Amino acid sequence: MDPGILKWIQEDMSEFLWTTVRIMPTMPVPPSSFEAGRNQYISTKILKEILKEVPGNALKLLGITDKDLCIPILTYVFGEAQLGGTAGIVSLARLRQEFYGSRPDQSLLLERLRKECLHELGHTFGLIHCSSKDCVMYLSNTVVDVDTKGRTFCRACQAVVSSNTGAGREE
Amino acid sequence: MSMEKSVNILVVDDEEIVRDSLSGWLEEDGYNVESVESGRKALERLPAKNWDLMLVDLKMPGMDGIQLMDEVRKTHPDMLIIIMTAYATVDTAVRAMKKGAYDYFVKPFNPDDISLTIRKIVKHHKLIQENLFLRKELKKQYKLRDMISKNEKMLEIFDLARTVAKSSSTVLIQGESGTGKELLARAIHDESPRTDMPFISVSCVSLTESLLESELFGHEKGAFTGATAIKRGKLELAADGTLFLDEIGDISLKLQMDLLRVLEQKEFRRVGGSDVIAINSRIIAATNRDLKAAIEEGRFRADLYYRLNVISIHIPPLRDRKEDIPLLVDHFIEKFNIEMGKEIRGVSEGAMRILMDNEWPGNARELRNVVERAMVVSKGNIITETDVIRPSGPQSANHWTKTLEEVEIEHIRVVLIENQWNIVRSAQMLGIDRVTLYNKIKKHDMKKEGAPPKSVE
Numbered sequence: 001m002d003p004g005i006l007k008w009i010q011e012d013m014s015e016f017l018w019t020t021v022r023i024m025p026t027m028p029v030p031p032s033s034f035e036a037g038r039n040q041y042i043s044t045k046i047l048k049e050i051l052k053e054v055p056g057n058a059l060k061l062l063g064i065t066d067k068d069l070c071i072p073i074l075t076y077v078f079g080e081a082q083l084g085g086t087a088g089i090v091s092l093a094r095l096r097q098e099f100y101g102s103r104p105d106q107s108l109l110l111e112r113l114r115k116e117c118l119h120e121l122g123h124t125f126g127l128i129h130c131s132s133k134d135c136v137m138y139l140s141n142t143v144v145d146v147d148t149k150g151r152t153f154c155r156a157c158q159a160v161v162s163s164n165t166g167a168g169r170e171e
Numbered sequence: 172m173s174m175e176k177s178v179n180i181l182v183v184d185d186e187e188i189v190r191d192s193l194s195g196w197l198e199e200d201g202y203n204v205e206s207v208e209s210g211r212k213a214l215e216r217l218p219a220k221n222w223d224l225m226l227v228d229l230k231m232p233g234m235d236g237i238q239l240m241d242e243v244r245k246t247h248p249d250m251l252i253i254i255m256t257a258y259a260t261v262d263t264a265v266r267a268m269k270k271g272a273y274d275y276f277v278k279p280f281n282p283d284d285i286s287l288t289i290r291k292i293v294k295h296h297k298l299i300q301e302n303l304f305l306r307k308e309l310k311k312q313y314k315l316r317d318m319i320s321k322n323e324k325m326l327e328i329f330d331l332a333r334t335v336a337k338s339s340s341t342v343l344i345q346g347e348s349g350t351g352k353e354l355l356a357r358a359i360h361d362e363s364p365r366t367d368m369p370f371i372s373v374s375c376v377s378l379t380e381s382l383l384e385s386e387l388f389g390h391e392k393g394a395f396t397g398a399t400a401i402k403r404g405k406l407e408l409a410a411d412g413t414l415f416l417d418e419i420g421d422i423s424l425k426l427q428m429d430l431l432r433v434l435e436q437k438e439f440r441r442v443g444g445s446d447v448i449a450i451n452s453r454i455i456a457a458t459n460r461d462l463k464a465a466i467e468e469g470r471f472r473a474d475l476y477y478r479l480n481v482i483s484i485h486i487p488p489l490r491d492r493k494e495d496i497p498l499l500v501d502h503f504i505e506k507f508n509i510e511m512g513k514e515i516r517g518v519s520e521g522a523m524r525i526l527m528d529n530e531w532p533g534n535a536r537e538l539r540n541v542v543e544r545a546m547v548v549s550k551g552n553i554i555t556e557t558d559v560i561r562p563s564g565p566q567s568a569n570h571w572t573k574t575l576e577e578v579e580i581e582h583i584r585v586v587l588i589e590n591q592w593n594i595v596r597s598a599q600m601l602g603i604d605r606v607t608l609y610n611k612i613k614k615h616d617m618k619k620e621g622a623p624p625k626s627v628e
Binding site for chain 1: 186188189191193195196199200201255278279280281282283285286
C-alpha cells in the first residue's frame with residue numbers, strides 16, 4: 001500500500017468532511033477472506049475484522065486495500081460498507097487504469113479513490129444509492145460509472161452526512 | 172436521494188456469508204432485504220410481507236431451490252423468483268426456467284447484471300401491479316355489484332342506488348323487461364346496512380289475487396279451505412331485510428289497497444288472523460308498465476303510486492345505451508367461462524357488429540342468453556358471427572330482407588311451436604319474461620295452430 005496515497009486521501013477527506021482524519025497502523029488481510037479459486041478476497045469477511053479494530057474515539061473506520069475484493073455471489077466489488085454502521089472498505093485494484101490494460105494514471109486513480117471512499121463512508125452514514133448521477137452515492141458497478149458520477153454528495157445526501165459529522169460543506 | 176425504497180426482497184441461501192454479503196449489497200441499493208437459511212424458513216416468512224422478489228439458492232440441504240419455488244407458487248403464483256447457483260448445468264437452468272423462474276444467475280455474477288435485472292423486474296412488477304389496480308378501479312367505477320355499465324345515465328343510477336341504499340326509503344324501479352330491475356334491487360339491498368338480512372322477492376304477476384294475498388301476508392290455520400297450518404307471508408319473512416315486489420303494475424286494485432295500508436301503517440295481519448305484525452323491511456317495487464298511464468286508465472291507484480315512488484329509478488333500455496354492449500358481452504363471457512369451464516377470449520368483429528346492430532327488445536337479459544348460447548355452440552375460443560345468429564326456422568335464408576317485426580313474429584312462433592306453446596319455457600328461450608311474451612302474443616294476435624281461437628289470458 002503506497003503511503004503517499006494514504007496521506008493524500010487523509011488530507012482530502014479531512015478537508016472535505018471538516019473533521020479529523022487519522023491513519024491507523026497497517027492491518028494484515030485475514031487469510032480466511034481469501035478465495036483461492038478466484039484469487040480475490042471476500043470484503044464481507046475483511047469488514048468483520050476491521051470492526052474489531054475501531055478505536056473508541058473514532059466515528060468511522062475505513063479500510064483501504066490493494067487487494068481485489070469480491071463477495072461470494074458477485075464477481076467483484078469496489079468496496080463494501082455497513083449500512084448505517086461504523087466500518088467500510090475500498091479496494092484500489094479495479095480503480096487502477098493498469099487493471100484494464102491501460103497506462104497508469106495517478107490523478108485518475110486518486111479521483112476514483114476519493115469518490116469510492118466518500119461513497120462507502122456515505123453508506124456508513126446510512127445513505128443508500130442515490131438516483132442523482134451528480135451524487136457520489138449514485139450506484140457505480142463499473143469504473144465508467146465511477147468516472148461519470150459526481151465527486152460530492154447531492155444536497156439531500158450531504159444533509160444526512162453533515163447531521164452526523166456535525167460539520168461539512170458542499171463544494 | 173433514495174430509490175426503490177419499498178421493494179421487499181427475500182434472500183434464501185444456506186451459506187451465511189452469501190446471505191450477509193448479498194443482503195448488504197442489496198440494502199445499499201435501497202431495497203428492504205431479509206434473508207433466511209432454508210426453504211422451510213422462507214415459507215414461514217412468506218406471509219409476513221408483500222414480497223416483490225425472491226433470490227433463491229438452487230442447492231440447499233433439505234428443500235432445494237426448485238422445490239421451494241414449487242411450494243411458493245401454490246400460494247403466490249405470481250411471485251418473481253430468481254434462482255442462483257454455483258453449479259451451472261443446462262439441465263437445472265432449463266428446469267428452473269420451465270418451473271417459472273424469472274431468471275437464473277450463475278454465481279458469481281457481474282454486479283451490473285444483477286443491478287439491471289432487479290431494477291428491470293421491479294419496474295415491470297410495479298407496472299403490472301399498477302395496471303391491475305387501475306383495471307380494478309375502472310371496473311369498480313362501471314360496476315354496482317352485478318350490474319355493469321359505462322353509460323352516463325346508468326352511472327348516475329348506480330350513484331343514486333348507493334346513496335339510497337343507506338336509507339330505508341321505498342324505491343320504485345321502472346324499466347323494460349330484462350333491463351335488470353331485480354339486479355338493481357338486489358344491489359341496493361347488498362349496499363345497504365340490511366345486507367345480512369333477507370332479500371325476499373315476489374313476482375306479483377305469476378299468481379292469482381288470492382294466492383298472491385296469502386303469499387304476501389301469510390295466513391292463519393284454517394283461514395280458508397286448504398289452509399291447514401300457519402303460513403308466514405313474504406312481508407313477514409323479509410323482517411328487517413328488503414322486500415322486492417316485481418311487476419307491481421300487475422296487481423289487482425284490492426291488493427293495491429291492502430299494500431297501501433301496509434305501507435302507511437307499517438303493519439299488517441295474516442289472512443284470517445287478528446294479531447298485528449309490524450314490518451320493518453324496506454320495500455322496493457318494480458314494473459315494466461307505464462304506471463302513470465295505468466293511473467289515468469284507473470288500473471292503478473295514484474295514492475299507492477306516490478307511496479311507492481319516493482325514490483324513482485328508471486333504467487334505460489339497452490338500445491339506448493349501446494356502448495354497454497361490448498362491456499356486457501365481456502362481462503358475460505367472463506362469467507360463463509367460469510361456469511362452463513371454457514376459455515372464450517372474446518367476440519369477432521363481425522359478431523360484435525351483429526350484436527351492436529340488434530335492438531335488443533329483451534335487453535341485457537336477452538343479450539346474456541345470446542352470449543350464453545353462442546358460448547355453448549362456439550367451437551373455437553372466439554365467438555363468431557355464426558355463433559350469434561340464432562336459428563330462426565327454415566326461412567332464415569331471407570332473414571335480412573324482413574322487418575324487425577316480421578322476424579320477431581316468426582321467431583316467437585317458431586319458439587312457441589318448438590315448446591308446444593309452453594309460455595314459461597318459450598319465454599326463457601327468448602330471453603324475455605312471461606309478461607312480455609304474453610303481451611307480444613296478444614299484440615301480434617298469435618294463435619296456437621289447430622286450437623280454437625281464444626284469449627291467451
